[in-house]
Amino acid sequence: MNTIVLKESPFKTLISFHKLIESLEQIAASDVDYRSNYATALLQETTAFPEFREGIQDLKVLQENETLVRNLLADLFPTALTNNEIKAVTIPFQDLTFNYTERFKKILQQDGFSSEISIRDMSDNQLYVLNCTLILNAFYGQNINFNKPLFFDITDQNGIMNHYRILYNADFIEIIPTEKSVPLLPEEINALLDNYDDIALWKEKFPKESWILKGFGIVTLYDATTESAISNLKSNLLKSETEQAELKSTFESIFRSVFKIPDLRIGFIMYNQEDDSFVRPPYIDNNLSSYLLHSGQELSCTNSIFGSCFKEALEDKKALIIADVNHYILDSKNENLGNHLLRQGIQSAVFAPITKNNVLLGIVELVASTPRVLNSLNAEKLELILPYLVDTIERYNTDMLHQVEAIIQREYTAIHPSVYWKFKREAYKYFQTNNHNKEYIFKEIVFKEVFPLYGQIDIKGSSEHRNETVKEDLKNQLKSLLAIFENQKSNQNLVLLEQRQFELQSFYNELDFPLKADSEQQIQNYIEKEIHPILRNTKMDFNSEQLETEYFNTLDEKTGLFYQSRKKFDNAMSIINKKLAMVLDKKQLEAQLIYPHYYERFKTDGVEHNLYIGATITPTKAFEIMYLNNLRLWQLQTLCEMELEHHQLKSSLPYELDVTSLILVFSSPLSIRFRMDEKRFDVDGTYNARYEVVKKRIDKAHIKGTQERITQKEKITIVYSHNNEQQEYLKYIKYLQFKKILEPTIEQFEVEDLQGVSGLRAIRVKVLNTIENEAFKSFSYEELLEEN
Structure with a gap:
């Protein structure tokens, strides 16, 4: 005998249509002919199956009389709505369901048809307690409102996780005590309400199958994928760094549920205002990719990949939406960006700026390998998500700022551990003042009666060595310039060249004497303002041109001077x-x-x-x-x-x-x-x-x-x-x-x-x-x- 086997419960379950049959008897007795005839015909069919009224324990009865069951429930499951509603007959807080609408069947067939609907994050013990609350409400006049939303999760054929909210209708259920049921006093009910997690107490007061649940319930699902995904997003964003090892896969799963795009990929980059560049977030530990940076760690906003249109989008704080990358390239808006995306197999993309108080924080990247699956219409869904990202990124930035300040303290202006305790004590005193009083005067940190030890290891004659290397570099530079001028055979600006040659020789001769405080700066300014313009604007002969090229190649990029000797000394x-x-x-x-x-x-x-x-x-x-x-x-x-x-x-x-x-x-x-x-x-x-x-x-x-x-x-x-x-x-x-x-x-x-x-x-x-x-x-x- 295929008896109904349900989860452990205080109920002995009898699937019964007795309340529905009583309703049909009232209709049959009415004077509305078509309704009366319809009800009478159904009642005649059910007379052959007294268990439909008394209670069914054998599932074969339901399976063998599926058409009769569907006809009995026709008023509750209108045919016109079968492709729209997600509804079935069920026993509340149990996995058993039957008589599905067509839309419900299609959903279950996505993941392999099953009569079980598992409730998310709900243990068997919790379900047992929920069944007990039905008894408390129905038989003991309690008004227990279990507000926790119940969800059913299922993956469709595209691998997208869908989330459905579960709603129960218990109008057709009757709860009946048996000889095994335990009468409860008010203080016992209060003890139960105060001890939700004490499953042993609940089972003591509501023994297994000590009550009869007769009838049936109706479960209705509605698609809450977007709302549930956003809720999951918020939960994940609140996790600590150590809990975010699977951040990338979690984010992608959530975004795919919201956008219904199976191959959707997510990336993120931070905006560095000081350098006007985009960087990988240091706090996400490379779990999230970036499709704009790709393999790099940083990219200037002036890079050709971003282009003018991307810059404009950032300035306007609007998302850049590329529905079809190939079409985007043909429009010649930004060929560099388009090719950059195609090399990564990206055919459509949305790059949405994340801002707070009109200040750019970063960019969230949505990319897919199919053209036009991302477009200006579904990009509007980002409005539901971005506010949570803004708050999280701002929190991360604040935490990162604190960490940066701590590193600066440690590496640059460190307070030595031996005295840190006294600074910490004074800081605690500040926080103990009312409202962190801004007028609070910090006490000076003083340590009395301490013995000093001082030592040094000094580089001998460092100033003299430094001056000698400066003189050596300046002499070599002046010598190279004099060689260029001496080899110049052109008649252009002859008088000016001779004057400059004389001035260079004068500076060279000065370096035979001790170096003055301003000599280096004076010679550098003279060379940059007087000599370099002549070299760049005067046509040289072949020999001078070779010397000039060699000269400019020898210059240090930062100082614009010869830096060979000083570099050796500094190193x-x-x-x-x-x-x-x-x-x-x-x-x-x-x-x-x-x-x-x-x-x-x-x-x-x-x-x-x-x-x-x-x-x-x-x-x-x-x-x-x-x-x-x-x-x-x-x-x-x-x-x-x-x-x-x-x-x-x-x-x-x-x-x-x-x-x-x-x-x-x-x-x-x-x-x-x-x-x-x-x-x-x-x-x-x-x-x-x-x-x-x-x-x-x-x-x-x-x-x-x-x-x-x-x-x-x-x-x-x-x-x-x-x-x-x-x-x-x-x-x-x-x-x-x-x-x-x-x-x-x-x-x-x-x-x-x-x-x-x-x-x-x-x-x-x-x-x-x-x-x-x-x-x-x-x-x-x-x-x-x-x-x-």
């Missing part, structure tokens, strides 16, 4: 700074393990660094002077390693440069204050300013009573004030000499008096440059103590 400087900074930054990570401290580094003509250590910077960890000693030893060893790095690097540099190293010892604790205007820390107080004065002038100082600089190549100079500092560093030096890092000779001398500062002394020692960099090993302060 050498850049390589040295980069390598030494890398060593320092890497070693600094190790130093933080000694005791967390503030660290900053600067690239100038070399690399400088400041360290500040003390309890106020790391209040969660007890500070002892041993940590300062350990950090001083670390600093000395690090400068040794940087010297060795330079020694190994020097022979491969495009311009040979030497370096000098310096450490400034300052044992008195001081205060540092964050300067809001300069966005950096500086020492605080008049007395502490002495430390900054020494830092700025010490590297140019001489040994007292001589003209010898205190710094020399391949040597480390340690400047100090007190005897205890001298003894401390002599211990470090002795230890590193024992470890074959420093040479045995130690120089000690007095430093000349600086402005407002006197009494400084220094130790100078040479680094053993025979040690391979890879073999260099740092030693701790504790190891030093063990050696003694």
